[in-house]
Amino acid sequence: MKLFEYMGKELFSGYGITVPRGRMASTPGEAAAVAAEIGGEVVVKSQILSGKRGKGGGILFAASPAEAEDAAAKILGSTVQGLKVESVLVEEKIKIDRELYLAITVDGSARKPVLIASASGGMDIEDVPDEDIVKYHIDTFVGLQPYAAREITRRLGLTGPPAGEMNRLLPLLYRIFREKDAELVEINPLVVSGDKLIAADAKVTIDDEALYRQKGLPHVEERTEAEQKAHALGLSYVQLEGNIAVMANGAGITMGTLDTLQHFGGRPANFLDAGGGTGTEATAKALEILLETNPRVILINIFGGITRCDDVANALVKVKNEIGIPVPVVIRLVGTNEETGVRILRENGFEAYRMMREAAAKAVEIANSGN
């Protein structure tokens, strides 16, 4: 779950990291009020879950509350980087002496947190040459201790009061990363302003799997309605643009099914991983979600391990009997309890394929017929 910048900054501030004075506003009037409260020049920043806002016209400067109101009126409701803006952050304009980059994220190949820092901030870290980047892996049982902070600060070439500030900031950022179950905490730019270090931006992504124990955080929804519905059922769903609705069990085989459909000239309508061990009830709900997208055909590809073929067959029968299935269904069903599953399907008028390639070819044939 990604947090909006203003939420990230509130989080930072709560841990003692310096951020510009400011507040979120969702109307031009509110923006003017915040600007008046701050006094002097302000910056009005669109709150969307994407970077590169400046280039898209999503960040404007204002010298007075009236100008801040105008700026907010321009930004609110507009589309920046393909996303609709529903709120802005109004904050003091800070003096920038130098811009740094700082982030902590999960390094999958090292299986450890990695701190990434650079003296070249303000730009996309992907564009910074490797030799200008400091990478420091952290042992989760040791944490980010003061000695490590001093070493990172040294490698960044910081001296004087900003170095002291950096030594203080680094362990705080790591504490946020750990305590909030973050996948990413990023400050870009981290601004050297006189003697101070100020987090001029905040990008925080919380691990979805840990939300159950992160009760204090705001809720941010990025998924479409169908995706939310699927998520609530423990299914993983991504909307695509074709006309063949797909349900499979397991992320890999679902991707493999989409690839195979595309290979045969078909266009998948979605990615739906029904997961492992999903019972009859959840599988039936998954089918209902697929029907809502009005596909030409539904392809079900199940290779049962933890998922039992009889559960899938029963779900299909349940949906057929309770709400009806107005489009053709092509099913491939093998694995755990296969014989029972196939028997249930046959008794209810469904035919099951054993080979994925045959089922995929059949689904494509149906989808493309009559075009």
Added chain:
Amino acid sequence: MAIIIDENTNVIVQGATGNQGRFHTRQMLAYGTRVVAGTSPGKGGQEVEGVRIYDTVAAAMEDHRVDASCIFIPAPYARDAAFEAIEAGIKVVVIITEHIPVHDEMDIINFARQKGATVIGPNTFGIVSSGKCKIGIPSNQFFVPGPVGVVARSGTLTYEIVANLTAGGIGQTTVVGLGGDRVVGLSFVDVLQRFEKDPETKAVVLVGEIGGNQEEEASLFIKKMSKPVVAYIAGKSAPPGKRMGHAGAIIERGKGTYEGKVRALKEAGASVAALPFEVPELIRELIG
């Protein structure tokens, strides 16, 4: 020979009294796995499928030699269960559980490294040394002994490929599921190194997917291998920026693309199958 587990591996099931634990304890026993004990707090003394249940791992180890654990504990408690197994000195810990927070996964693997334990998963189907020992959840019928080692990031796609191999008369030494999460215990390279050393393994199938850079790292090792490798990468049709079910399966900032992985694997000398069911044909071409 096989890698990591074989016919002498004694296994305990943590969470053996739950739905999944019970079902798969039965399946593992049916495959011939030596399941010597199960654990379930507060249920010590009970039996599941004729297997004695203990309250703790340490209690089970007072009565049995244990080489491996299979964990079916729900995500919020999985770190505790894995720590318990590792602390007790179990050297192979297979974590079937999905949805474990990534910070817990980093802690589990950190502790395993300190204690010299091998973690398989989390979010894995497990590991099967065909005809000898199965630890995990795949359906028994498709795993038969033979000359091919299989290593994969995802579960059902692996069953698909293994079933195709078996249908084509090609059995397996060991089939390893790394797990679908961003942080897992073993990498492709860790497993490829073991297959390279295993005298019975004549060729290796690598089942990867978009996202991350594991396949690219594997390519560097494949270049040095004496054994042929056939790879299949899932996610050719996936749009960038969309997470395809697995935490790791996402193309971010142009990295981890299908094309990049296929290029790296081909340059390293691997054969790349465009679709899952092409894998057996490519294997047959390579090992006859």
